[in-house]
Amino acid sequence: MGFNIGIIGCGSIARFRHAPEYHDNPYVEEIIFYDRNIERSQQLAEEFGGRVAKKLEDLLSDPTIVAISDCSSNEAHHVHTSKALLSGKHVLCEKPLAISVKQAEEISEAERKSGKKLMVDHNQRFTKTHQKAKEILEKKELGEVLTFKTTFGHQGPESWGVTKSNATWFFKKERSHSGVAGDLGIHKIDLIHYLLDDEIEDVHAFHGALDKVDEHGQPIEVCDNVVCALKTKKGRLGTASFSWTYYGAEDNATTIYCQKGVIKIYHHPDAQLIIEMGDGSVIKYEIEQIQTNDNQTSTGVIDAFIDCIVNNEEPPVTSGEAIASLKVVEKILGSN
Structure with missing residues (x-):
């Protein structure tokens, strides 16, 4: 068929x-x-x-x-x-x-x-490393999650967009609307919701256009950086930073702090998942490199979408979940 x-x-x-x-x-x-x-x-x-x-x-x-x-x-x-x-x-x-x-x-x-x-x-839900982290968290191998920190940043959409220029629609308020918050931030908000089986409820954030300029040399109309403190419905506390001005390697790292140890995701290029236990023991998983703008691998998203059509199943990322993440972006942008 x-x-x-x-x-x-x-x-x-x-x-x-x-x-x-x-x-x-x-x-x-x-x-x-x-x-x-x-x-x-x-x-x-x-x-x-x-x-x-x-x-x-x-x-x-x-x-x-x-x-x-x-x-x-x-x-x-x-x-x-x-x-x-x-x-x-x-x-x-x-x-x-x-x-x-x-x-x-x-x-x-x-x-x-x-x-x-x-x-x-x-698409962050579909990386094998994030799925492995969810499995560990669901089994409560490290006890309950207490706090977290996550980041997503790279050199900016003008280096990725189809025109390779700072006239990119990502910099236009009427088209992008939310700048780096809706481009990169929403991915990590969805990821935290997914990994922790929880929802971010309370947000305190700073955002600004710190460095990017448009094709006329003017500061862009949307934020290029966001830094925020977050609290979930279940009472977990965390921090998040999203940036278009990480002028080095892309950073997609997340750390989850639990009662018995720490999970570090995408901190080390050779071990995508590292577990540090309270007793000093360390477990390293070599799973797969994350997809970056420079390293295009299959996301798994398309296959998952086709599978849910063929098998008549609920999509693995629903509109309800997407709206939950969008609510957090609105809170971030309304924060200051």
């Missing part, structure tokens, strides 16, 4: 993550690309052997397309994803689900009305 997939938005995330992973999935027969800039969709269609939809309506009304990836910029998700769901398509939406909780709830309503599956691309 094979089916076709549509992709809306043909920027870097479509080119490096969605298209190649659909191309490699045995259930996917053909990918149909749509972008407002037809040259971009033509380029990806050539690269991955698919075809081009000239209008969004052509994509949504195509009966051969069973599911759609919404890789458009943040401010367009609530339009594209809602339309796709109501056109009878399953949807994998890039994060953040929308630029506001209100818009995200409109998408969730479209999902409910349509009866179709909606999954959100919070």
Whole structure:
């Protein structure tokens, strides 16, 4: 049983993550690309052997397309994803689900009305290292979680985006809305919710545009750095930092402090998971390198999305979970 997939938005995330992973999935027969800039969709269609939809309506009304990836910029998700769901398509939406909780709830309503599956691309859950950490935490091998710290930072989206310039939409308030908080921060918020089986409830945060400038040499309209203190519903305390100005190697590290020891995730390039016990013993797991902008490996997200369609199962990242993370981003941005 094979089916076709549509992709809306043909920027870097479509080119490096969605298209190649659909191309490699045995259930996917053909990918149909749509972008407002037809040259971009033509380029990806050539690269991955698919075809081009000239209008969004052509994509949504195509009966051969069973599911759609919404890789458009943040401010367009609530339009594209809602339309796709109501056109009878399953949807994998890039994060953040929308630029506001209100818009995200409109998408969730479209999902409910349509009866179709909606999954959100919070891909950190799918790394083998994070899954191993969750398994250890669920078994309570180290007792209860007490505190945590997490970070996600790199040199900025202008080095990753399709145009490789500081005119990137990520720097525009009306398109990105939340800057580094919605680009990188929301991933780690979702990860903490996933690992701890908990939800961040209380937020104290600082954010600012410290260094990035736009194509006119002006400070960008959204934050390039966030530092925050967090408290969860179950009373765990933590800190988080998100940055587009880590002008060295990408940092994607998380530390979970438990009653009997510490779990260190992505701190060391050769041992992705390190457990330090209270008695001084250390266990190192060599699992796999994390995917970075410079190291494109399969995220597992596309396969998980296709599997939930084929097996008629609930998506592994639901709209409800995505909205929970978005609520935290809103609290961060409203913090100062």
